[in-house]
Amino acid sequence: MSNTPLIAVLMMGILGSIYVAAFRVANNKSERQERRPTDAEDDGTAHGDHEDSADGREDEPTDGLPSATRIGPQWDPGTTVALLAGAGGILTKNTTVFLAGVVGFAYAAYRYGTRPPDLDVSVERAISERSPLPSSDVEIALTVRNEGEKPISDLRIVDGVPERLGVVSGSPRHCTSLRPGEEATFTYEVRARRGTHEFGRTDLVARNVSGSAERRTERDARAPGDAADAATTITCETRADDVPLPADTSSHPGQVTTDSGGEGVEFYATREYQSSDPMSRIDWKRYAKSRELTTVDFRETRAATVMVVVDARTPALVARRAGEPDAVELAEYAAERLAEAFARRNDRVGLSIFGPDERYLAPAGGDEQVARVRAELESTAPPTDRLEGIFSERRRNRANEDRFDTLRKRMPNAAQVVFLSPMADDYAVEVAERFRAYGHAVTVVSPDVTGSGTVGGAIDRIEREERLAGLRGGVRVVDWSPDEPIRAAVSAATARWSG
Incomplete structure (x- = not known):
């Protein structure tokens, strides 16, 4: 019984294995030089970059389709194996070896027989x-x-x-x-x-x-x-248009109402006419009845000077959960929104970063000031004073005292303070109370970043609530959950203040 068919099958299997191995080696070598599509985010290259084809050029686009690129090995293992098998069969006069080259030609035909796909x-x-x-x-x-x-x-x-x-x-x-x-x-x-x-x-x-x-x-x-x-x-972003401020104001026109008469739109009182009063403010109806000249005063609106102070100390670097923004980042977010809101009301707004990366921006008004505030917030670096031990704690306390004294001396005396802090320690309470002691009207906006579900988180929440409760006697407090808009937190606080 002849073994020729068996030998032919074995030869075809061996040549097929050789072809697959050669194709993988060549393909891996080629793909090491090619940028894979899933590497687009990792290698930082622009989206949609193309690799050159084997001859150094990309195929020209046809019918409005994107360019097609031939990938894989730059030499064809299928054709190579087929030619070697055919040549070997001829030299050895072995028909089985010659016919085994069909395997290589089949792989080559499969590779070249499929067109580049359309991408519509x-x-x-x-x-x-x-x-x-x-x-x-x-x-x-x-x-x-x-x-x-x-x-x-x-x-x-x-x-x-x-x-x-x-x-x-x-x-x-x-x-x-x-x-x-x-x-x-x-x-x-x-x-x-x-x-x-x-x-x-x-x-x-x-x-x-x-x-x-x-x-x-x-x-x-x-x-x-x-x-x-x-x-x-x-x-x-969250708008914070309706942040109420105490009535301490500057002489610049704005949207904070006062308890004094002057120019405005809301009626305030009438008084005896003076020769310097404009004709438009004379109460002509009263003159028609009594022949007495009186002048109408309106409730004045003046601009406030507001210092937005961000607590960026190390104790404020707390977050509810891993991967979420910490209290400093939330405070910076709120500071930007508040600065925009105050500027829209024609108030003069300044910024202070209260922490190791100390920053100060003097109060001013207008869109340019908002842009300066935004630039300062975006360039703020995280605290680096993470040293441990009693001496490091004392050194941080001295540094905080120096920062507060410097800030107080630079701030305008009539400035109102919006203090953004998670109230994560007692010193934050002390800062708010000292601002008030120096005659500044203080509003505390406190993002709640206390955790839940753990004993430590419950203790932190209780301590924070006690600190806020102690402040409410003389300081306005906005207790802000990051899950709600700032406006909602301000509205709730306003209702409590007016109630």
């Missing part, structure tokens, strides 16, 4: 909350639809997540296959931080069945309903 794809991005609160989680849903007439067997997607937003759930990367007209949706969540965050373009990479060619492109994601900018921007 649309992208839609839905953002669950475009104006979230700080530290809240925002869900992003990305929908990719095959608008072409041919299937895409291997489609890889990388969404353009804003640099400053961390992904806390899911992944902005996805791999799928799509039939014509089919769509796929995947979701992930990011944690909001203060500021405006722009999404980048979405990277798309489509490969053919054999993985030997691909097309890369970028797409601007549209929003459901094509709402302008709804798919590209998250703005993490």
Whole structure:
């Protein structure tokens, strides 16, 4: 019985194994030089960069499609094995060896027989909350639809997540296959931080069945309903328009009402006419009845001078949970919102960072001052005085005393103080009380970052509540939970003050 068929099968198996091994070696060598689509976020390169083809050029785009790039080995193991087998069969006059080259030709035909895939794809991005609160989680849903007439067997997607937003759930990367007209949706969540965050373009990479060619492109994601900018921007800010201030004011016009008469729109009182009074303020109705000249005074509105003081000491570096903004970051967020609100009311606003990275910005008004406040807050460094021990504690206390004395001397005497602090220690209470003792009207805005579910968190919460209760006798207190807008916390505090 002849063993020729068995030998032929064995030879084909051996040559097939050699081809697969050679293809993997060559493919790995080639892919080490190629930027994978899933590395787009790690290597810091721009989205949608292309690798050159084997001859140093990219294939020219046709029919409006993105350029196709041949990937994989720059030499073809299938053709090489087929030629070697054919040559060996001829030299040895062995038909079995010659026919075994069919295996290599089959692999080569499979590789070259599949065309680069089309990439006629649309992208839609839905953002669950475009104006979230700080530290809240925002869900992003990305929908990719095959608008072409041919299937895409291997489609890889990388969404353009804003640099400053961390992904806390899911992944902005996805791999799928799509039939014509089919769509796929995947979701992930990011944690909001203060500021405006722009999404980048979405990277798309489509490969053919054999993985030997691909097309890369970028797409601007549209929003459901094509709402302008709804798919590209998250703005993490909360307006604080209605922060009430005590009646201490400067002479500049503004929106804080006073208990004195003058120019304004709200009636205050009438008085005897003086020759310097303008004609427009004479009470002509009374003159018609009694023939007496009297002048109408209106309740004056004057601008307040407000110092926004951010507690940036080491004890304020506390957060409710890992990965959430600490109290200093929340206070800086609130300080920016408050500065904008005061400037809109024509108040003069200043800024002080009370901590190791000490900053001071003298009170002024206008949009330029708001920009200066924002720049100071964005450039603030975290505290570095984390030394332990009794001597380090004493040194920190002396440093805090020096900072307070310096700040008090630089502040205008009539300035009102908005002190932003988590009230994490007794010294924060002392700072607020000392501001009041020096004649400043004080409002404390305190972000609640006490934890829950642990004994330590419960103790911290009780101690904080006691500190706030002790302050309420002479200081206005806004107890702010980061889960609610500042405006809601201010409204609740205002109702309590007026009640």
